[in-house]
Amino acid sequence: MRTRGGAVLAFAEGRVTGGGDSGHIDVVVRRSEDGGCTWGPLRVVADGDGDTRGNPAPVVDPGSGDVVLLSSYNGGEATEELILRGEVPADRGRRVFVQRSADDGRTFSAPREITARVKLPGWRWYATGPGHALALTRGPHAGRLVVPADHSAAPPAGSSDTGREPRYYGAHALLSDDGGRSWRLGFVDASHDGHVNANETTAAELPDGRIYLNTRDQLGTAPGNRADAVSGDGGATLARPFAPQPALDRVPVVQGSLLHAGGALLFSAPSVPDARAEPAVWRLADDGGTAVRALAVSRRKTGYSDLVPLDAGTVGLLHETGTASPYETLEFRRLPLAELTG
Structure with missing residues (x-):
């Protein structure tokens, strides 16, 4: 998300005891003051203890x-x-x-x-x-x-x-x-x-x-x-x-993210129907009836994601990704809005 002061905050789950959905998990954040180009240290916001x-x-x-x-x-x-x-x-x-x-x-x-x-x-x-x-x-x-x-x-x-x-x-x-x-x-x-x-x-x-x-x-x-x-x-x-919502029939069973920016309704998610792979951004009609895959981000595996407005011409994409697994790392990309809105 982008703060009123212009900082970008990237929140995540800090899974201390393993990659599962339970156990010791903290809410963590990193903060960027230059639109996601560089990031400050990881900080715990809510300690699972x-x-x-x-x-x-x-x-x-x-x-x-x-x-x-x-x-x-x-x-x-x-x-x-x-x-x-x-x-x-x-x-x-x-x-x-x-x-x-x-x-x-x-x-x-x-x-x-x-x-x-x-x-x-x-x-x-x-x-x-x-x-x-x-x-x-x-x-x-x-x-x-x-x-x-x-x-x-x-x-x-x-x-x-x-x-x-x-x-x-x-x-x-x-x-x-x-x-x-x-x-x-x-x-x-x-x-x-x-x-x-x-x-x-x-x-x-x-x-x-x-x-x-x-x-x-x-x-x-x-x-x-x-x-x-x-x-x-x-x-x-x-x-x-x-x-x-048949217009997004390439999306598997997974979380996704919406953002209205640059006059367009955008949606991010994996784009392989039976696998968490190939992150993409779609442009939707405002009623969700049609969808155009505006950007194929990569061919790598991917999981959850979040879209954020950065400035008048740029949006950010935070997503899980990796080569062998969707959960190897978190990646932040700056995406030109013109490439997404057509």
Whole structure:
């Protein structure tokens, strides 16, 4: 993300005890003052201290200029499978925290818990982001902070399901109208019919003030691996449920990132349908109905990514990449906007 002062902050999970999704994981950041050309040292923003802190979702509060950072927590021994099955006590399960930086991302406050305000009873899994969140700039909700997130629900009473079934995943949004000091739930996707299993979700504000959302479909029966939706009320509700997004049928089951920049809606993700490989950036129509692969970034393996505006002519791409594995390193690329917008 880019701060009001022009610094670029690259957040990640610092996985101390191994490459898995649980264990000792810190939220870490590096800071650049020259548009991502050089970077300062790695700093721990939220120390897992043996437990798991991750899924960073940063955004700049337009009122104060502070960096607001949301993240998720669970006990280090609590795997996603155990949480999905409902076998983890609440204090060791998924919880939600917020932090602030008033000095352009140099330091952050201690994590403050907001779980009770944004996690419904019966939800098990919970993940903020990962990737940048939104500060709305247009219409009656200008200034609102919108954080895309996902969750899983417990099976209904009497069901033989365990909760690990992908249909219990769903997407939702966290909203704040006071600069990130208080939070509430916005839309909640709770279809659980197995057609589209909305999971990690990214969002962008369109020129008319609507929010376009694009989500990872976690093994739903719908064709393809992406789905999308639109909100016309600042993320409080969806104008329609998530529906398959066939224009991105080359994207595998993975997180992706949206950014509206230079008059275009951009999306980053791997571009091999059955593998996390060949990072690319697409240009979408604002309704998501069409997509053009504007840039093939490389032929290497790749995983998660995040797009950031750098200046009037440049966007940045932070992504996982490697030769033998998608997770060998994090790479930051400066991309000319003209090559992406056509």
